[in-house]
Amino acid sequence: MINSSLNPYLPQEAIIVNRVQETPTLFTLRLKFTEQSIQDAYTFEPGQFNMLYLYDVGEIPISIVSDPQDSQIIDHTIRIVGRVSKGMANLKIGDKIGLRGPYGRGWPMLESINKDIVIVTGGIGCAPVVSVINYIEQRRKEYGHLNILQGVKHTADFIWKDRYDKWRELPDTKVLLTADAGEALWPWHIGSVTTLFDQLEFDPDNVFIMMCGPEGMMRVVCDHMLDNRVKASQIFLSMERNMQCAIGHCGHCQYGSKFICKDGPVFSYDEIHQLFDTQGF
């Protein structure tokens, strides 16, 4: 999609086709390039991200949550945090924004064929892996056991119940949900994701772990997996840092020698283990 001979900094106009309020602080924009030929040429891999531009305000990197198979719509689920995301939350169907991408290296979907898959997410960290789950759903026979482990802090943070219910029905698939702080009518587990590790079903020699969310949570999962004979090269993490250019020039997302925007955002643990969880990097 990205034609690097053109100006890689320049966005294209996209229209908000639909908008979903997921929680009070979380919303999904369903986008389409205004120019049909640009939309038709656009492809992405699960785990990649786009730069979204709010007129007059600025750009933010947002991972793509829609299905790569769907060539006509690009979904982004956004949490209201800063100036740009706050402004974007006020946009309505039919409004226009700027869009450029996709950027970065996504999940190892080809390398993980025929392997068991464990997906671990925390908070709204699930957004970057939704496209992975959709991808596997489309090709269910090509992958082994599928484990989806999602932890949230508060039960109110849990979104997409319908999707989890649907995934629960997939063959050979285990969906495990937990909340740190439980409330009345929360039907699933209470406690951190670690308390559900013993329910995962996978062959340590033949598994790919894919995760995103808070680094503290990912640290715990990495340690647990390594203790259980999973190799560092089979563990994949989606990393986040400040990104402004998305093309490896502006320097903000550097993580040691890596530019998260172009070398990542998905890394295998053996690529980043030396710095991982070191404060200040």
Next chain:
Amino acid sequence: MKLKTHFFHSDQLQSLLDALRNKGYDCIGPQVRDGAIIFDEINSVSQLPRGIHDEQAAGYYSLNKSRSSHFFDWANGPQAIKPLLFSAKENLWQTSQSSGGQLSFNNILPESRPLAIIGVRACDIAAMKIQDQHFLQQQFVDPYYKERRNNLLTIAVNCSHPADTCFCHSTGDGPFTEEGADIVLTELQNGFLIQAQSSKGKQILEGLSLEDGNNEHINESEKIRQKASRQNKQLPAFNIRSRLFEELKNEAWHSIAARCLSCGNCTAVCPTCFCHSEQDAPTLDGLASTHFRQWDSCFSQGHSYIHGITIRSETSQRYRQWLTHKFSSWYEQYDRSGCVGCGRCISWCPVGIDVTESISQVIGHDPGSGNGEKND
């Protein structure tokens, strides 16, 4: 390949500027302004800092009269090539919104003109090659940098008077420019040795009336090189690249941070630092907005901001980020260190933090013994 060396007398230096202007180049050269040597437009050799010498130390920069009437008896000033190629602030694109809410995005590419910069040092040429790697030789080409780079002709002058802050000999980047410039000069007692290092440079030389350089000239030049290579400041000899990352928890980061103001002067004068931020500037009528970039620094509060969190809130973390990047992770990115030994970060640090001393403090080896690449 042995490059052909020519000679011209000092009083003919103006004809080099004239030749450049005749070929359509605007000339940029060193001149004294506000007590420092800076680079700006130049038409006459009389504007050059002739007979001027610079004295530099940690947190100190001063110009004095030199003992000769040479044009280039000084080491460097706070900037040279970097602002000409990687602009300190520039517009990237503009967007406008129609009454119906349609957005249109338009490129703003720089209106670049052919520029010739005269008087840059080996350290500056080495730094330019690093910035070329970063902006031009990766997956994405930066069209803004590229436009200016294609229009730039570099005329290096070999360094005869390195400052006390210089350590280019230790990093392997100076004091002489071995390659990478278009033309290189060496200032001798009575004139200049001149050599083309590119075909663009060769074309300029063809328009000048030059003598062949003789052995005497070449011997004189060699003596200058030897003298300028004797620099007191050096990097610690031992493997800085791996040692820095072994010492992430060293107490020295905190003692350096106790002095560091986190002002970002070091990154602003560093000829290889490439970080920049992007922002929007809406017009007053609200009908358009200009998206621009400007130099940023890993010492700024916003550099490590991510969804409400500052990853590097402490000065010690910012200094560690800068030093480990420049002297260690840079190798994996660009196959060399990010330091060219120009010493600017030492001179222009308001509290006089010396990067070579910081490294030795962290890794526990004395400065002044090599190039930082020995394995222990």
